[in-house]
Amino acid sequence: MADVVWSIAGSDSGGGAGIQADIKAMHSFGVHGCTVITALTAQNSLGVEALNSTSTEVIESQLQALAIDMPARVIKIGMLANVQQIQLVAEHLSHYKAKWVEPPLVVYDPVAIASSGDRLTEEDTIDALKTYLLPLIDVITPNTQETQLLTGVYLIGPDAVREAAQKLQQLGVQSVVIKGGHWDYPKGYCVDYCASQGQEYWLGNEAINTPHTHGTGCSLSSAIAACLAKGYPLKDAFILGKAYVNKGLSYAQRFGEGIGPLAHTGFPEDINDYPQVIEAGSWLADELDFEQPIPFNFAAGFADTGGELGLYAVVDSVDWVEKCLSAGVPTVQLRVKNADPETLEADIQTAVTLGNKYQGRVFINDYWQLAIKHGAYGVHLGQEDLSEANLQAIQEAGLRLGVSTHGFYEMLRAHNYRPSYLAFGAIYPTTTKDMTGQIQGLEKLSHFVPLMAEHYPTVAIGGIDLSVAPDVVKTGVGSIAVVRAITESNDHASAIEQLQAYLGNR
Numbered sequence: 001m002a003d004v005v006w007s008i009a010g011s012d013s014g015g016g017a018g019i020q021a022d023i024k025a026m027h028s029f030g031v032h033g034c035t036v037i038t039a040l041t042a043q044n045s046l047g048v049e050a051l052n053s054t055s056t057e058v059i060e061s062q063l064q065a066l067a068i069d070m071p072a073r074v075i076k077i078g079m080l081a082n083v084q085q086i087q088l089v090a091e092h093l094s095h096y097k098a099k100w101v102e103p104p105l106v107v108y109d110p111v112a113i114a115s116s117g118d119r120l121t122e123e124d125t126i127d128a129l130k131t132y133l134l135p136l137i138d139v140i141t142p143n144t145q146e147t148q149l150l151t152g153v154y155l156i157g158p159d160a161v162r163e164a165a166q167k168l169q170q171l172g173v174q175s176v177v178i179k180g181g182h183w184d185y186p187k188g189y190c191v192d193y194c195a196s197q198g199q200e201y202w203l204g205n206e207a208i209n210t211p212h213t214h215g216t217g218c219s220l221s222s223a224i225a226a227c228l229a230k231g232y233p234l235k236d237a238f239i240l241g242k243a244y245v246n247k248g249l250s251y252a253q254r255f256g257e258g259i260g261p262l263a264h265t266g267f268p269e270d271i272n273d274y275p276q277v278i279e280a281g282s283w284l285a286d287e288l289d290f291e292q293p294i295p296f297n298f299a300a301g302f303a304d305t306g307g308e309l310g311l312y313a314v315v316d317s318v319d320w321v322e323k324c325l326s327a328g329v330p331t332v333q334l335r336v337k338n339a340d341p342e343t344l345e346a347d348i349q350t351a352v353t354l355g356n357k358y359q360g361r362v363f364i365n366d367y368w369q370l371a372i373k374h375g376a377y378g379v380h381l382g383q384e385d386l387s388e389a390n391l392q393a394i395q396e397a398g399l400r401l402g403v404s405t406h407g408f409y410e411m412l413r414a415h416n417y418r419p420s421y422l423a424f425g426a427i428y429p430t431t432t433k434d435m436t437g438q439i440q441g442l443e444k445l446s447h448f449v450p451l452m453a454e455h456y457p458t459v460a461i462g463g464i465d466l467s468v469a470p471d472v473v474k475t476g477v478g479s480i481a482v483v484r485a486i487t488e489s490n491d492h493a494s495a496i497e498q499l500q501a502y503l504g505n506r
């Protein structure tokens with residue numbers, strides 16, 4: 001079932017929404033889209049002229065044909081035209097979830113009203129949706145009107161959005177993405193929301209000024225479905241879906257007399273199409289009245305490193321700091337876990353002194369106060385540390401700040417802080433640290449690097465050794481960070497020499 005996604009939805013004869021949009025969006029993300037057509041709409045850029053629902057027999061035969069040969073990793077559902085269709089699809093989904101060896105994830109875009117304002121489902125479907133379908137849904141992606149229709153909550157501000165999402169979760173939906181295309185707060189911006197597994201994610205960007213928005217909702221949910229099929233976590237699929245739609249709106253054009261369709265333009269490669277992660281301190285947070293943590297330590301813009309970091313050794317003792325620096329490693333991190341409080345401060349001080357002696361960059365992991373106190377070159381922090389460390393103090397002391405990221409969401413979150421470099425991990429499985437569920441692979445690394453290389457030195461970490469280093473370097477990443485490839489090699493000086501040769505003059 002590798003990367004197969006089904007779309008159970010209506011056909012749009014105008015080619016802009018429904019099945020047609022779904023297939024194009026899925027193709028853009030490199031998954032194979034299959035279709036189960038629930039209705040044939042006679043539609044153009046001016047509106048819906050006729051809606052011909054498919055019979056339940058015809059839907060069932062399409063489902064059966066696919067189930068026996070091309071089971072889906074993710075099933076995306078769009079328009080279901082009547083109660084019979086809802087019941088039939090729900091029965092099949094229950095069966096797949098109970099019986100398939102790899103049960104599919106289900107993404108539901110509750111298409112009730114077309115962007116032209118035409119209603120696309122019969123009036124009595126809402127109760128059936130709540131009873132039969134919603135309890136089977138992993139991710140629902142309603143727009144403002146659909147959210148209001150399903151929950152009765154009017155989306156007048158962020159708290160109302162949270163309340164509506166909770167109501168949908170009480171109806172059995174696992175995760176909720178509420179599309180903000182129709183809100184206008186803050187004025188001129190488009191803000192979207194995702195609630196999943198007890199976490200919330202807010203994304204925002206300036207609204208893209210085009211009348212050609214037909215198919216936006218179908219495309220967003222198909223992009224999310226495709227990314228989930230590729231194994232991306234929902235927060236990353238949410239980011240990519242939003243970037244895809246932003247790019248599609250920028251390139252959208254008219255084909256008839258009315259509203260043109262979103263353009264389908266492949267994987268979003270330009271950072272300007274990506275939304276901002278909204279969190280306290282970030283650009284839209286004040287407008288949305290986000291509560292600020294106490295103490296509030298947000299800071300953005302850190303001292304620069306003067307270029308790429310080259311070979312980056314991550315080691316747990318001052319002995320290793322010296323061995324690496326003396327063998328010519330340009331960047332070394334002292335990463336001491338379960339530190340002995342008796343020796344920690346002296347070790348940090350020694351590491352800083354060694355950095356000065358060998359003219360290498362020495363970063364201190366975690367212990368930012370001691371790094372400031374002893375004038376380290378820089379500090380390396382994880383995502384959790386960003387909310388807790390005193391970033392203003394690090395910035396004022398002129399230390400460089402490196403930040404770990406694991407995926408697109410964390411990458412864009414780190415971008416809010418404008419750190420000195422970004423690390424992407426874990427590229428491969430590693431035994432040095434538990435990175436379960438966070439392995440990125442080379443394909444994602446080759447998206448991260450061009451998105452961020454204009455703004456930052458880039459670092460790849462996790463499972464990198466001599467055998468894979470040449471592939472990692474081919475992505476264009478500026479630095480490779482390694483633990484075991486140096487500390488567990490038989491001959492660390494020769495491992496260092498080889499890794500540096502792969503990196504060339506980076």
Ligand SMILES: Cc1ncc(COP(=O)(O)OP(=O)(O)O)c(N)n1
Nearest residue numbers: 365380381382383404423459461481
């Ligand atoms: C270069 C580099 N990248 C990532 C990490 C991981 O840092 P963090 O997320 O803070 O996790 P710990 O290292 O503290 O376990 C790193 N140390 N260095």
Ligand SMILES: Cc1nc(C(=O)O)sc1CCOP(=O)(O)O
Nearest residue numbers: 425426430432462463482483484
């Ligand atoms: C410390 C660390 N951080 C990672 C991340 O992805 O953030 S992966 C990792 C371990 C790297 O060790 P090795 O080179 O031995 O695989």
Ligand SMILES: [Mg+2]
Nearest residue numbers: 365366381382
């Ligand atoms: Mg850390």
